[in-house]
Amino acid sequence: MKAFLQALALATSLLFTADLQAEIKIAALHPLLADLAEQIGGENVSIVNLLKPGAEVHHFEPTSKDLASLKGVTLVLASGKGAESYLGKLADSLGSGVKVVEVGQTIPSIKTSNGHVDPHWWHSPDHMKRALRVISDELSGLDPAHAELYKTNATAAAQRLDTLKSWAIQQLATIPKADRTIVSAHNAFGYFCKAFGFRSIPLLGLQSEDETTPKQIAEAIAAIRELKVRAVFPEDQANPKVLAEITRETGAKIGRPLVADGTAMDAHTFEKMLRHNVAALVEGLR
Numbered sequence: 500m501k502a503f504l505q506a507l508a509l510a511t512s513l514l515f516t517a518d519l520q521a522e523i524k525i526a527a528l529h530p531l532l533a534d535l536a537e538q539i540g541g542e543n544v545s546i547v548n549l550l551k552p553g554a555e556v557h558h559f560e561p562t563s564k565d566l567a568s569l570k571g572v573t574l575v576l577a578s579g580k581g582a583e584s585y586l587g588k589l590a591d592s593l594g595s596g597v598k599v600v601e602v603g604q605t606i607p608s609i610k611t612s613n614g615h616v617d618p619h620w621w622h623s624p625d626h627m628k629r630a631l632r633v634i635s636d637e638l639s640g641l642d643p644a645h646a647e648l649y650k651t652n653a654t655a656a657a658q659r660l661d662t663l664k665s666w667a668i669q670q671l672a673t674i675p676k677a678d679r680t681i682v683s684a685h686n687a688f689g690y691f692c693k694a695f696g697f698r699s700i701p702l703l704g705l706q707s708e709d710e711t712t713p714k715q716i717a718e719a720i721a722a723i724r725e726l727k728v729r730a731v732f733p734e735d736q737a738n739p740k741v742l743a744e745i746t747r748e749t750g751a752k753i754g755r756p757l758v759a760d761g762t763a764m765d766a767h768t769f770e771k772m773l774r775h776n777v778a779a780l781v782e783g784l785r
């Protein structure tokens with residue numbers, strides 16, 4: 500009898516503990532957001548990664564299996580700025596019980612010459628800090644019991660970003676000012692260029708499959724010659740033939756591929772992406 504009561508007490512306490520540690524379940528539509536949410540939420544938050552590392556940001560569409568994996572999710576973190584073309588449909592299918600937050604929404608947008616909003620806000624450490632605040636506030640709203648913890652974790656993550664930013668600035672300072680030009684495949688580095696004082700010459704549009712016009716190529720070649728650009732950069736998911744053509748025409752070399760959309764298999768956290776890109780730029784342009 501005593502053993503039975505002890506077992507019962509243990510079972511009850513286990514149940515009670517399990518209840519206290521109940522996780523909140525959220526989903527991230529970008530691996531970089533999942534990483535931030537994990538840094539803030541730790542063990543209290545379980546995260547469904549809808550867009551997996553290696554996936555292509557601009558053409559992703561959730562499958563019915565993806566949608567089924569969202570069962571029990573109360574919050575969905577999206578990049579926003581139009582990065583998720585399927586977002587409206589997804590929000591409709593999830594219904595009003597699930598909050599969909601566009602994390603990049605309040606970050607000032609860069610627009611292309613034809614007025615399109617550039618969705619690649621994730622290349623700036625300051626933008627990532629803003630994203631930390633947005634995610635921390637959302638998690639605290641869902642789970643007020645752990646609000647202090649989320650705030651502390653977000654502050655620690657922001658400090659790591661400050662350290663990372665200082666490192667990046669120091670590294671990039673080794674590239675002479677006149678050589679700070681990024682010739683990339685698609686138009687993904689506008690926010691990076693703004694954050695770190697670079698010029699951007701993209702060969703493709705905001706999405707990696709956009710066509711390059713002969714006029715664009717001619718302009719890029721002229722700019723590369725004039726600015727004496729030493730290296731042009733393919734991307735982890737795009738290596739257009741036009742890059743080879745440009746190197747033949749200009750004598751610029753081909754640099755190491757840059758991580759453009761934050762979904763590279765070996766660099767899908769902001770820290771890894773930034774460290775990779777800064778190292779590749781320094782190597783190619785210094």
Ligand SMILES: [Zn+2]
Binds near residue numbers: 557619685686687
């Ligand atoms: Zn992109």
